[in-house]
Structure formats: C-alpha cells, structure tokens
Amino acid sequence: MSENKIKELRDIIGNRSFQTKDALEHGVSSRMLSFYTNRGDIERIGRGLYIFSDYDVEVDYEFHELVLTAKSIKGSVICLVSALSYWDITDEIQKDYWLAIPNNHPIPKGRKRTRFIRPRDLVTGVISKNIAGVKVKITTPERSVCDAFKYLDEEAAITSLRSYMSQEKVNIPALLNTAKKLKVKKVLEIMREIAEARGKDYPTIDRDKFRDYVSWLTDQKENTK
Numbered sequence: 001m002s003e004n005k006i007k008e009l010r011d012i013i014g015n016r017s018f019q020t021k022d023a024l025e026h027g028v029s030s031r032m033l034s035f036y037t038n039r040g041d042i043e044r045i046g047r048g049l050y051i052f053s054d055y056d057v058e059v060d061y062e063f064h065e066l067v068l069t070a071k072s073i074k075g076s077v078i079c080l081v082s083a084l085s086y087w088d089i090t091d092e093i094q095k096d097y098w099l100a101i102p103n104n105h106p107i108p109k110g111r112k113r114t115r116f117i118r119p120r121d122l123v124t125g126v127i128s129k130n131i132a133g134v135k136v137k138i139t140t141p142e143r144s145v146c147d148a149f150k151y152l153d154e155e156a157a158i159t160s161l162r163s164y165m166s167q168e169k170v171n172i173p174a175l176l177n178t179a180k181k182l183k184v185k186k187v188l189e190i191m192r193e194i195a196e197a198r199g200k201d202y203p204t205i206d207r208d209k210f211r212d213y214v215s216w217l218t219d220q221k222e223n224t225k
Contacts, residue, residue, distance in 0.1 A: 009022075020048045021048075023050070051133040063082075067134040070099055073101065076099040076137070078136060080144065080147055084145075087164075098114075100122060121181070124181045126139055142178045147182075149184050157186075
C-alpha cells in the first residue's frame, strides 16, 4: 500500500520540491516519508522540504542553495546579480544571494551571504519558476536588466543589457514596457540611441530585434497622440 502511495505522490509532484504537508495530503505519513528518505527514494533538501532522488538537478545545481534561501524567506524574490546569473546575462560572479522582499517586511537578520532590497514594485516582471526542484519567484530577464540600472554600478548594468541583447530570445517590447513601468529612464534612453543609430551601434542588435523596437516605438507615439 505504501509503495502505491509513494508512486502516486511521485506522479503528482513531478520534478519539483514538496513539503511534509503535501505528502500528508496525498496519504504519505511522516513515518513513511522518513522511511523512504532513509531508503534513498526521497532526499531532504531543507527543513520540511523534499525532492524525489531521481530528479536531475545538474543544470540548476549551482543555484540550489540560493533557491532554498529564497524559499525560507516569506515573500522573497530572487533578483539582481542572482537573477542575472541565472539568466546568464552578467559577467559578475555570484558571491552573495540577492533577494527582494516586500517594502513593509523587515530585513531578516543573521542571513549570511544574503543581500536584500525592498523595491516598491514587486509585481512587474516577477514570475514563479521551478529551479533545482524548488518553486520560487524570480525577476524576468527584462526586470533583472532594469533593476541592474537602479541598484548596480553603470558598468555592470550596461554589461547586463549588452548580454541580454546578444541572446537569441530577446523580447524588446517587454524590456521597454518594464523599463517604462519601473521608470528606468536610462534603459529607454539607450534603446532610443540604438534606434537612432539604426541598430548598428552599441550594443549590437540584429535587424529583427531592431524592427521589434521600431514597432514598439511607433505604438507608443500613436498612444500619446
């Protein structure tokens, strides 16, 4: 009977983490959970947090501790250097974990290697994502770039924009709309310069991406008439 319960839980959970209460809701008792953890079928990755041992975390392994830290802090969002590193749009080495928390939340004490910001807007450009088996909130690539211009030095910010623009999947309208909502004028100014240079100047932008920008710019002008 317990083997069937574990199989059912595995089918329902899939490749994500789960808590003790999730196991209980699906008929897996604390004693059964302990048994299968000791047997190696399940791995305990945090306090009351588990994943099935056959989950492949190789790709996201370097972010494992980061997501566990984020998971342990209510309302937190992975941001800035941590988010830029995850999206592979920065040259900076992630020495600390960067988390955004609601403006009315106190900054947690005693958190080593963790840096906090409290932005007013924690909705724009924030998504939920399964990383290393843990469901967390993280800023989108576009929001991450905009935040870089608000909180990091100019060199790091421009590097993140250059890296973002050089990727295959670039959503220029999303970048510009995010910058507009967050009032990051520097991003809008740089992109305007790119348009005026017909996409030939820094940072490099191909014809399709340039066309996306021109389309967005045209729409904005029509909306302001």
